[in-house]
């Protein structure tokens with residue numbers, strides 16, 4: 001007799017096929033967006049790596065792994081040292097990118113310098129393999145963020161270190177594709193290839209990412225601000241005034257705003273993409289190359305904005321791989337209103353190491 005889960009899987013496959021709902025791989029392939037064979041192969045390997053990471057994050061053994069601090073040399077109180085799962089995730093993605101044969105260089109939050117992989121690979125990939133990993137022990141959502149650039153052929157004859165770095169420091173305006181994978185109650189892969197932002201939910205019964213949110217549009221206005229407001233007293237006057245104004249319903253949108261803050265960038269951004277509002281970190285904390293740029297690309301492709309509080313994130317030329325900056329992502333009208341307060345970047349950061 002067929003098992004219930006087998007029955008469920010078959011029924012779901014029939015429903016998806018009957019409704020013509022494509023999987024990620026169908027969607028990007030020749031019958032869909034047709035993003036090109038090289039990018040399809042790369043995406044196949046990235047999504048495969050992220051399914052492995054999703055399984056690890058949800059594993060009953062992930063916290064046991066976390067206790068082996070000898071693996072990383074990190075003392076438990078050392079807030080910014082990579083946790084073991086960050087490292088495992090990094091290795092999983094590196095191996096997937098190598099296996100794809102499509103990547104010349106990978107630049108990751110977990111590595112001091114970019115890793116040169118294969119001079120023939122058509123793409124450079126920047127990534128944060130597991131953001132928010134300090135949340136894992138409490139089963140709070142985490143995420144992988146990635147950005148994909150074309151390799152710059154004019155650098156091919158440069159020394160390896162130099163071409164690895166310069167390929168990784170391309171302006172966000174040159175992104176070919178970007179995405180994130182949210183590991184939460186559902187595992188969601190959200191990506192853009194330069195024609196809209198689309199999200200796919202992992203169907204655990206078939207192992208496919210299924211298109212669940214085609215052509216996402218961020219509402220032009222949200223009613224939510226997302227920030228760590230324990231730092232209120234370190235904020236500049238402009239940011240204090242903006243938050244005080246919208247939470248009293250005295251802003252351009254005459255409704256009282258609500259606060260939501262998960263403290264996990266991918267999760268806070270995902271909610272903002274769907275519901276609108278602003279996800280922000282006003283201090284110099286988040287990274288331009290592999291956090292702010294990919295997420296700003298997704299925000300813009302969904303009709304929203306990514307700003308450092310003064311200007312467009314994608315137009316900032318990176319000068320260092322691990323460069324940090326204030327980040328404001330979300331609804332167009334909310335970001336415009338916030339920027340009109342002028343002074344919204346937190347310059348001081350007393351009491352916090354990073």
Ligand SMILES: O=P(O)(O)OC[C@H]1O[C@](O)(COP(=O)(O)O)[C@@H](O)[C@@H]1O
Nearest residue numbers: 080131132133228263264265281285
């Ligand atoms: O401490 P803050 O300012 O609230 O910053 C929280 C942010 O830091 C992050 O945890 C990333 O920081 P790490 O790279 O140090 O893990 C984000 O996921 C989150 O949005």
